[in-house]
Amino acid sequence: MRHILRLSILLIGLFASSASFSADTLPPVNTADDLGPQVDQPIEFPHNRHAKDMGINCMYCHTYARRAPVAGIPPLQKCMGCHNGIESVKDKPRIKELFKHWEEKKPIAWKKVHDLPDYVRFNHERHVKRFIVQQDKPVQEVCGYCHGDVKEGTVARRQKPLSMGWCVSCHEKAHPTDKTAQATAQGPNDCWQCHK
Amino acid sequence: MSVSNLLANWSQFRQAHPTEGDFHKEYKWAMAIDLDACTGCNACSVACYAENNIPVVGKDRYARGHAMHWMRVERYWDEDNRDMPDQGAQFLPMMCQQCEAAPCETVCPAGATNHTPDGLNSQIYNRCVGSRYCSANCPFKVRYFNWWDFPKEENVFADPLPLQLNPDVTVRTKGVMEKCTFCVQRLTVAKHNARNEGRLVQEGEVQTACQQSCPTNAISFGNMVDPESRVGKQWKAQQVDLAADKQVKDAGDESHEVGEHHSGTQLRGYRIFEELRAYPSVMYLERVRESAV
Numbered sequence: 405m406r407h408i409l410r411l412s413i414l415l416i417g418l419f420a421s422s423a424s425f426s427a428d429t430l431p432p433v434n435t436a437d438d439l440g441p442q443v444d445q446p447i448e449f450p451h452n453r454h455a456k457d458m459g460i461n462c463m464y465c466h467t468y469a470r471r472a473p474v475a476g477i478p479p480l481q482k483c484m485g486c487h488n489g490i491e492s493v494k495d496k497p498r499i500k501e502l503f504k505h506w507e508e509k510k511p512i513a514w515k516k517v518h519d520l521p522d523y524v525r526f527n528h529e530r531h532v533k534r535f536i537v538q539q540d541k542p543v544q545e546v547c548g549y550c551h552g553d554v555k556e557g558t559v560a561r562r563q564k565p566l567s568m569g570w571c572v573s574c575h576e577k578a579h580p581t582d583k584t585a586q587a588t589a590q591g592p593n594d595c596w597q598c599h600k
Numbered sequence: 601m602s603v604s605n606l607l608a609n610w611s612q613f614r615q616a617h618p619t620e621g622d623f624h625k626e627y628k629w630a631m632a633i634d635l636d637a638c639t640g641c642n643a644c645s646v647a648c649y650a651e652n653n654i655p656v657v658g659k660d661r662y663a664r665g666h667a668m669h670w671m672r673v674e675r676y677w678d679e680d681n682r683d684m685p686d687q688g689a690q691f692l693p694m695m696c697q698q699c700e701a702a703p704c705e706t707v708c709p710a711g712a713t714n715h716t717p718d719g720l721n722s723q724i725y726n727r728c729v730g731s732r733y734c735s736a737n738c739p740f741k742v743r744y745f746n747w748w749d750f751p752k753e754e755n756v757f758a759d760p761l762p763l764q765l766n767p768d769v770t771v772r773t774k775g776v777m778e779k780c781t782f783c784v785q786r787l788t789v790a791k792h793n794a795r796n797e798g799r800l801v802q803e804g805e806v807q808t809a810c811q812q813s814c815p816t817n818a819i820s821f822g823n824m825v826d827p828e829s830r831v832g833k834q835w836k837a838q839q840v841d842l843a844a845d846k847q848v849k850d851a852g853d854e855s856h857e858v859g860e861h862h863s864g865t866q867l868r869g870y871r872i873f874e875e876l877r878a879y880p881s882v883m884y885l886e887r888v889r890e891s892a893v
């Protein structure tokens with residue numbers, strides 16, 4: 405009898421705690437541009453002009469995404485490569501600021517927006533290879549899985565939770581491994597894939 | 601986590617056997633250490649410190665049992681009742697044996713230590729609550745508890761040392777258990793590269809830090825599933841079976857004195873505490889010496 409009593413108390417506790425746990429940790433379904441904190445950049449960078457109006461490929465500037473774990477922030481030289489030749493906007497305040505940095509040989513101190521904790525290992529290259537190269541999906545869509553609709557914003561702002569549960573929610577699904585969608589595979593789910 | 605989620609796989613919690621399903625399909629990382637070649641130089645230990653951002657605790661804390669060396673070289677004097685044997689000491693490098701049925705995993709209250717499909721014993725530092733049950737249950741005593749908030753309170757990585765910290769490895773803080781990982785950061789990189797090229801990691805492509813720095817090549821490491829791997833060949837040559845708690849080659853060996861070389865066979869391979877059924881992934885090769893005169 406005592407055993408049953410003890411067990412039921414344990415179970416009630418378990419249910420109560422797991423119920424309250426689930427209420428706390430339901431991933432937010434909201435994908436609007438209001439999740440991450442506003443990060444003030446030294447120069448306000450209009451992602452909408454570059455990614456939407458000009459239709460520039462994300463990986464033109466974030467060039468390491470396809471060949472390294474980190475996507476990288478473009479060097480000033482990358483900006484100048486185009487802006488040296490674009491006369492029409494040379495007297496705009498932001499571009500003037502850009503040229504000032506260039507002439508003073510001072511890099512722009514961009515701030516990190518998507519900053520994962522130290523114990524997380526994330527590899528851009530693998531995700532780019534999986535979705536853009538193998539499945540032939542549009543670049544902006546694939547980058548948008550994690551970075552949201554960047555082409556609608558100015559400076560990038562974190563739009564997705566980037567929490568462990570959120571990452572796992574994708575890794576649990578079976579994604580097609582190629583364009584013809586014959587075979588599917590899940591993302592790896594053992595702890596050491598993403599933790600270090 | 602909903603209640604149904606919690607209960608759905610309850611019956612499977614820690615029940616799956618490591619050799620079932622996806623386990624060891626592509627990789628099974630294993631090691632072989634030749635004690636005949638080991639000179640006790642400690643290069644492996646130093647390399648491990650550098651590779652894995654391990655702080656040096658110093659003499660006082662060491663004496664208090666706060667040591668944190670993931671790789672230690674154990675020293676044994678030859679017996680025969682002599683203080684300084686002519687034959688010198690025997691050395692045995694000891695680190696996490698990456699047990700297939702790891703006793704440390706079953707007792708972790710937080711599930712911070714797990715088995716990976718590659719046959720590794722993982723340790724997730726930010727999940728660890730510091731109960732130290734795993735350390736109590738590890739027969740090899742190779743788990744080290746971080747008693748000090750090194751990077752914050754004490755400047756063990758004083759300038760310019762942070763510049764040599766390995767960015768692929770977390771700098772652990774106070775209150776977590778840490779241990780050898782078979783240099784999982786190197787394995788991950790090798791696996792990523794291989795997958796990008798649509799193949800498996802090949803023999804010789806990845807080394808552990810201790811293996812890389814060993815001047816006598818005593819340590820070999822690799823993928824046992826790969827028939828080309830040196831480590832797999834060594835295990836086979838020594839007739840050591842990963843899934844056995846008593847090796848067939850040792851049957852009928854009871855007549856031998858303890859410490860006597862297996863005279864019938866010329867096989868030197870053994871695993872430590874095999875009979876405890878932890879199924880370690882590290883094979884040692886016995887040291888062979890003429891007995892002292």
Ligand code: SF4
Nearest residue numbers: 696697699704721738
């Ligand atoms: S050697 Fe110890 S820490 Fe390593 S897997 Fe075995 S029981 Fe766990």
Ligand code: SF4
Nearest residue numbers: 648780782783808810
């Ligand atoms: S495999 Fe890596 S972590 Fe393990 S003892 Fe060797 S160097 Fe250290």
